[in-house]
Amino acid sequence: MANIRDLAKEAGVSVATVSRVLNGYPYVSEEKRKAVWEAVEKLNYTKNIQAVHLAKGRTTIVGVMLPYIHHPYFSAIIEGVSKEALRYGYQLLLFQTNYDVERELEALERLRMKQMDGLIVCSHQADWEIFAEYQEEGPIALCERVDGYDFFTVYIDHYQAFAKALRYLLDKGHRRIGYCIGRRTGPNSQARAAAYEEVLRDAGVTPQRQWIFDGCLFLEDGKRVIEQWMAMGERPSALLVTSDQVAAGIVLYAQRVGVRIPEELAIIGFDNDPLAEMLGITTVALPHFTLGERAFRLLHHWLETGNVPRKQEELPTRLIVRATG
Template sequence: MANIKQIAEAAGVSVATVSRVLNHHPYVSESKRRAVEEAIERLQYSRNMNAVHLIKGITQTIGVVLPQINHPYFSQMIEGIAHRALECNYQLMLCQTNYNLDEELKVLNMLRNKQIDGLIVCSRSISLNQMEAYTPYGPIVLCETLHNSTLSSVYLDHYTSFQKAIHYLWDKGYHDIGFTLYRHNSSNSLRRKQAYTDTLHALGGQPRKEWILMNQIGIGGGANLAKWFLQMNEKPSALLITGDDLAAGFLIAAHQNGLRVPEDIAIIGFDNQPIADVLNITTIDTRLQEIGSRAFDIAYQQINGEHEGPVTEELSFRLIERGTV
């Protein structure tokens, strides 16, 4: 590895001058600063990138906070982020947090400590207030509905998507509607619950707490969902299932139990996963890949000084009509 002395020799300056450049000291002539930077470039065959990052002040790395990698919801988002990162010559620092607060703070501190240039938060446990305190250290982009914040966000509004899906079911004659949620108190879950209550009240329907099932996830959760449905005395006639893999698992279990879809139970899935296409499941396209790529672009533009202040961007969803309603 080229050390500071070799750089000084190659640049024809003193070691102290190299130190000053490395530490962004103001009293260095422009010509000497350039000479040092060029020497480092020239010696790149053995340069330590940590030294280069000290000089440039950027790492060409974006952090991504997500609870879990191996889940279609998040892996679609990462796909979108990774695609744009590749095109922009950026690396991704992937931080699987399992919704652990300490892990989320650790990543925020990576931003403060200049180990990453910006941060994309796919989902979080930490409060917005806590996160906003890190705004001065670099761009932070959240993937959830957000207004009046110092943080940026790109999202699809889950209030509106639930509202639209309920209207669609209502118009098709399904008035007894239930739904699934993975987390009780996530920002997206709270908006979905609110939309459920508001929309059914507005339509003259009956929101019912016993028609909400929590904590089921993935295709493997479908059997639990079917069991829950079969055990109820008063059953809903339609379900919003927040994840096409869970909807697919339910559909398969429903068939195995002799239920007809949509005659006995209509379903709308979410996220437009490939399995929904294969099994002809009506779904809401939540555009996860695009949310990921837009989140990267917003962070990238802010790193490069193209935006002052937070950016808020809402993508519109679409309902894909297939055979389960």
């Protein structure tokens, strides 16, 4: 198997020169450059890089199934996965499904056909049953809590994270509490809706459906929330906001139109985004980046050792009290 030393020997130049040529650095004579590229061709150097993987029976590709990338939640997971993938020399094959089951099945089928070594599922639409079936075909790691199936998952308990923030607001005397969310469907949103209903009712407070703002994904959605809030007859005195980007939008727009935070409206964000720290936003730190890192790392351990993990790992969340609530 040719390596950089063989290339140097074949080309009659130093290893340093080979490295300079491969890296496209200047100050190498045309003659030496030519000799190096001829050696690359003669020794099938690039083909051999690929051959190493094939010999190991590996693709060094890990699939990542997610509905779309253009969303802060999924891009944070992807960043965590990709940091670890880079470290271990793996490539990522992204399956953007748009929650279309056919695309999800395609990902699973590529796993079965060994076009990748394993699959990380960030979020999905298809029945759990089909994932359970394909788990026999190749390693699958999930980023959501699953009850009733024997999956390998890393997850955040969104019910408890939401409940923690709600109890904090109740303790501070708030009784008119609403929340902002991305979409109403999906297991994370359902867990939050359940926490909202149950924690408030336990405290003798009536949940108010009209104080649930949905479609809140990006900074600019904060403006709409403040506008809607200002137009309300009876207004919530506090909002949980499931994204710090949206919380920052709310805080900055409130500043502009003269709504006093937290006196008129308390805000608790989620994520612990650097922007939340900069703006003094009280937030629940959610380890999305860590979720991606951990999912990859455990899948990698599985691939390297062959030991199938059968555990559910919960990542901790933490309320960070700052100025907005």
